[in-house]
Amino acid sequence: MLALILAFLSASIRVNGANITDKLFPLGTTQLTNADVEIFSSLAFGVPENAVEMSSCRAWPGSEDWPSEDEWTRFNASVDGALLRPTPVASACYPGPSYNAATCRWLAQQAGRTHFWIDDPLSVLTQWPQGDTCAVSINPKGNCTRGGSPEYVVNATIVKHIQAAVNFARNKNVRVVIKNTGHDFGGRSTGAGSLSIWVHNLKSFEFLPNHTSDAYRGMAVRIGAGMESWELHNHAAQYNITVVAPGGSTVGAVGGWLAGGGHGGLTSKYGLGSDQALAIDVVTADGRFLTADPRTNQDLFWALRGGGPSTYGVITSVIMKAYPPSRLTSVSVQFSVGQGSTIPASSPFPLYNFTPPLNFTFPNITGSVETFWRGINIAYRFSPRVLAVGGYVYSYIYPLGNSSFTLTSSASIPDLDAATITSLMKPLYDDLNAAGINVTLPMIRTPPSSLSSGGGSRTGGGGGDSPINTRYRSRLFPRTNWENDDLFSKTMTAIRRGIEEGGYTFHGIAYSPTYKIAGSPGADSAVNLAWREAVLHGSYMEVQPSGLSAAQARERDAKARRYTDLWREVTPGAGAYMNEGDPAEPDWQASFYGLENYERLARIKARLDPWGLFWARTTVGSEAWEVITDDGYPGSQNGRLCRVR
Ligand SMILES: Cc1cc2nc3c(=O)[nH]c(=O)nc-3n(C[C@H](O)[C@H](O)[C@H](O)COP(=O)(O)OP(=O)(O)OC[C@H]3O[C@@H](n4cnc5c(N)ncnc54)[C@H](O)[C@@H]3O)c2cc1C
Ligand SMILES: *[C@@H]1O[C@H](CO)[C@@H](O)[C@H](O)[C@H]1NC(C)=O
Ligand SMILES: *[C@@H]1O[C@H](CO)[C@@H](O)[C@H](O)[C@H]1NC(C)=O
Ligand SMILES: *[C@@H]1O[C@H](CO)[C@@H](O)[C@H](O)[C@H]1NC(C)=O
Ligand SMILES: *[C@@H]1O[C@H](CO)[C@@H](O)[C@H](O)[C@H]1NC(C)=O
Ligand SMILES: *[C@@H]1O[C@H](CO)[C@@H](O)[C@H](O)[C@H]1NC(C)=O
Ligand SMILES: *[C@@H]1O[C@H](CO)[C@@H](O)[C@H](O)[C@H]1NC(C)=O
Ligand SMILES: *[C@@H]1O[C@H](CO)[C@@H](O)[C@H](O)[C@H]1NC(C)=O
Ligand SMILES: *[C@@H]1O[C@H](CO)[C@@H](O)[C@H](O)[C@H]1NC(C)=O
Ligand SMILES: *[C@@H]1O[C@H](CO)[C@@H](O)[C@H](O)[C@H]1NC(C)=O
Ligand SMILES: *[C@@H]1O[C@H](CO)[C@@H](O)[C@H](O)[C@H]1NC(C)=O
Numbered sequence: 001m002l003a004l005i006l007a008f009l010s011a012s013i014r015v016n017g018a019n020i021t022d023k024l025f026p027l028g029t030t031q032l033t034n035a036d037v038e039i040f041s042s043l044a045f046g047v048p049e050n051a052v053e054m055s056s057c058r059a060w061p062g063s064e065d066w067p068s069e070d071e072w073t074r075f076n077a078s079v080d081g082a083l084l085r086p087t088p089v090a091s092a093c094y095p096g097p098s099y100n101a102a103t104c105r106w107l108a109q110q111a112g113r114t115h116f117w118i119d120d121p122l123s124v125l126t127q128w129p130q131g132d133t134c135a136v137s138i139n140p141k142g143n144c145t146r147g148g149s150p151e152y153v154v155n156a157t158i159v160k161h162i163q164a165a166v167n168f169a170r171n172k173n174v175r176v177v178i179k180n181t182g183h184d185f186g187g188r189s190t191g192a193g194s195l196s197i198w199v200h201n202l203k204s205f206e207f208l209p210n211h212t213s214d215a216y217r218g219m220a221v222r223i224g225a226g227m228e229s230w231e232l233h234n235h236a237a238q239y240n241i242t243v244v245a246p247g248g249s250t251v252g253a254v255g256g257w258l259a260g261g262g263h264g265g266l267t268s269k270y271g272l273g274s275d276q277a278l279a280i281d282v283v284t285a286d287g288r289f290l291t292a293d294p295r296t297n298q299d300l301f302w303a304l305r306g307g308g309p310s311t312y313g314v315i316t317s318v319i320m321k322a323y324p325p326s327r328l329t330s331v332s333v334q335f336s337v338g339q340g341s342t343i344p345a346s347s348p349f350p351l352y353n354f355t356p357p358l359n360f361t362f363p364n365i366t367g368s369v370e371t372f373w374r375g376i377n378i379a380y381r382f383s384p385r386v387l388a389v390g391g392y393v394y395s396y397i398y399p400l401g402n403s404s405f406t407l408t409s410s411a412s413i414p415d416l417d418a419a420t421i422t423s424l425m426k427p428l429y430d431d432l433n434a435a436g437i438n439v440t441l442p443m444i445r446t447p448p449s450s451l452s453s454g455g456g457s458r459t460g461g462g463g464g465d466s467p468i469n470t471r472y473r474s475r476l477f478p479r480t481n482w483e484n485d486d487l488f489s490k491t492m493t494a495i496r497r498g499i500e501e502g503g504y505t506f507h508g509i510a511y512s513p514t515y516k517i518a519g520s521p522g523a524d525s526a527v528n529l530a531w532r533e534a535v536l537h538g539s540y541m542e543v544q545p546s547g548l549s550a551a552q553a554r555e556r557d558a559k560a561r562r563y564t565d566l567w568r569e570v571t572p573g574a575g576a577y578m579n580e581g582d583p584a585e586p587d588w589q590a591s592f593y594g595l596e597n598y599e600r601l602a603r604i605k606a607r608l609d610p611w612g613l614f615w616a617r618t619t620v621g622s623e624a625w626e627v628i629t630d631d632g633y634p635g636s637q638n639g640r641l642c643r644v645r
Helices: 002-008 033-040 069-078 089-093 102-107 159-172 229-238 256-260 300-305 367-388 418-434 485-500 515-522 529-533 552-570 588-592 596-609
Strands: 152-155 174-181 194-198 204-210 217-224 279-284 291-292 316-321 329-335 392-403 404-414 470-478 505-510 534-543 625-629 639-643
Touching: 033 159, 069 159, 089 102, 152 159, 159 174, 159 194, 159 279, 159 316, 204 229, 217 229, 256 316, 256 588, 279 300, 279 515, 291 300, 300 596, 329 418, 367 392, 367 404, 367 418, 367 485, 367 505, 367 534, 392 485, 404 418, 404 588, 470 552, 485 505, 485 534, 485 552, 529 534, 534 552, 588 596
Parallel strands: 152 194, 174 194
Antiparallel strands: 204 217, 217 316, 279 291, 279 316, 329 404, 392 404, 392 505, 470 534, 505 534, 625 639
């Protein structure tokens, strides 16, 4: 083990001129030892080869198999008192000892403008998987219960805490969840009756100006697992570098984003989040702390990049590529049809990267609904030209009722001057004008600062994030669908149906993280190969209302399925983006991973985690387990985790 760690040589130096004495990140310098295990045998390491099947269900609070208070207390001591047993914060809104009207009002009206929800150990932003048992409400119905929230949380600040949590949970048959920011759309960071390993406070950052390995030589950064996009951008700006980071400012740069692929403003230029990783430190299901890189633990390194979150281990830190500063120039196009289409001020969707003024009324187009859709086809057909110069296009099509529709779209292009961008974009405006859509190419101005760090807000600081039940359904549309007039037209008709008939908001992000752009070591990873072929990550979005019955929830799934089936028909063999996909995606193994990758990933999972300790819905190996709920609500985490019989 020790040899493994010492073998991890990075030829890095600190910019301040000091020598690196510890090859490990500070958070990794204190690890779980045999002496700790001698004091408390529940912390014993696991041996995958000797794994025996644990009971058919995970331990359940209140039942005999649940660890005693005394055991939790001893466990708490082993993690330096970092064990939390939080009450759901919205209990302030409900009758009971925590009731507090002022706190409840603050949660409803103010908390989302602060970093509060991201800093809360229990909360997740998409609540329906929790069971909606304690949502913020000024006039709540019923009582607040813990529902699908974890029972205990380890507020980890060093590797040892994570090792202790992994070993304790495995030895005691307690369900584990891993939570970073809680941004997940599919309930993968929450679960009833669990011990949550909370990595949010692992915030370390280190600039490695000259990182050298077989696979890469150049600038890099080493970041702790709790780093958020905006924090990473701020660090990068300090060193006059750029990194690929999530577009959403409080999305974690190391958790679900990196493990699931992860897209950001420079993805067509430098690749996906997964493509950035050069070495990954991780605690595996046996409690051991390993480094995975192109030389050591290669299978694990391959799987951790694109093979899904919460499956192979708890990542503690990552070394990722860094680049010279990039400057992104955005050019937007908007048009509408119908009765003065207005984006409602209360728009439930994250308009990240594009912020029209609230209540902004878009100019009408002169013409019919058909003219609008002709314009849509022109705009989407154009996007590969933006991708070809390393850019991306971010768009929404809003159905506003009564045959009113609005397109908002913004092309962002790195490192080209205004004149080049103008001549690149002009044909789009010419074609739209020729089709009867009155849009004018704006005066292009490149941003003044050369420090613009590649998409995502540097200042966001986490405002604007509140729990909301956004539901995504995704498809990675391949380039071939753009290369043939007839197929392209069929593709756009399929997209139109769900917007026009289904009433879904469409969110399109055009990217092209090809193998060539992924480079080394990125191209050799578990990333869904559908990403490599894609020119558009398209999704239908809606808000799943609170208080649905299981039958109503299933009905909504079935309805969405009718429209996404049309996508599947025109893109046979393509896939979907797991992080912004449908938690109820049919054949998710093929869609989210690709079948060939899935088989290899399943073997790695079985070898490293024969206990099935790390479990989350739609992750590799998750078919073997299910959450048994009272109401049968599809995808709910509000119940006991048991083996599928
Ligand atoms: C407002 C918003 C904006 C978004 N913007 C983007 C975007 O620009 N690009 C993009 O690609 N996606 C984006 N997403 C989707 C995002 O990639 C997913 O929500 C992702 O799961 C978030 O990961 P997290 O670690 O921050 O969140 P969490 O909900 O905390 O975790 C997500 C998953 O990762 C696992 N996990 C977390 N940390 C670790 C760890 N250290 N080790 C192992 N497993 C871990 C969790 O168990 C869970 O399964 C956005 C989402 C939202 C809500
Ligand atoms: C770094 O290490 C070298 C060799 O051990 C030593 O000569 C030098 O003084 C050290 N520099 C600093 C800044 O500590
Ligand atoms: C864990 O220990 C710390 C420090 O003693 C204490 O503050 C905390 O309440 C304990 N956690 C639990 C769940 O008892
Ligand atoms: C809420 O809890 C109170 C006190 O325990 C109980 O009397 C009441 O019936 C509960 N209400 C509901 C809707 O369950
Ligand atoms: C978690 O630990 C960090 C670091 O010790 C501390 O600042 C923070 O307040 C803790 N969070 C909670 C909810 O206890
Ligand atoms: C980077 O490291 C390599 C090999 O260790 C060395 O040859 C090179 O001079 C270094 N470059 C800089 C800028 O320090
Ligand atoms: C930042 O780096 C770029 C190129 O990498 C360089 O041209 C520029 O001068 C640097 N800016 C500052 C403020 O150091
Ligand atoms: C758009 O057209 C509709 C119907 O012709 C009209 O009612 C509305 O006022 C127009 N809106 C704008 C912004 O011109
Ligand atoms: C948007 O319009 C609504 C309804 O007319 C109004 O209440 C709200 O204040 C407006 N918001 C802004 C930001 O103008
Ligand atoms: C659609 O038009 C009808 C009739 O003019 C009106 O009553 C209704 O409010 C409109 N709906 C929307 C969503 O604008
Ligand atoms: C096109 O839009 C511009 C600016 O909004 C306006 O001045 C012009 O009259 C419009 N032209 C037509 C043909 O509608």
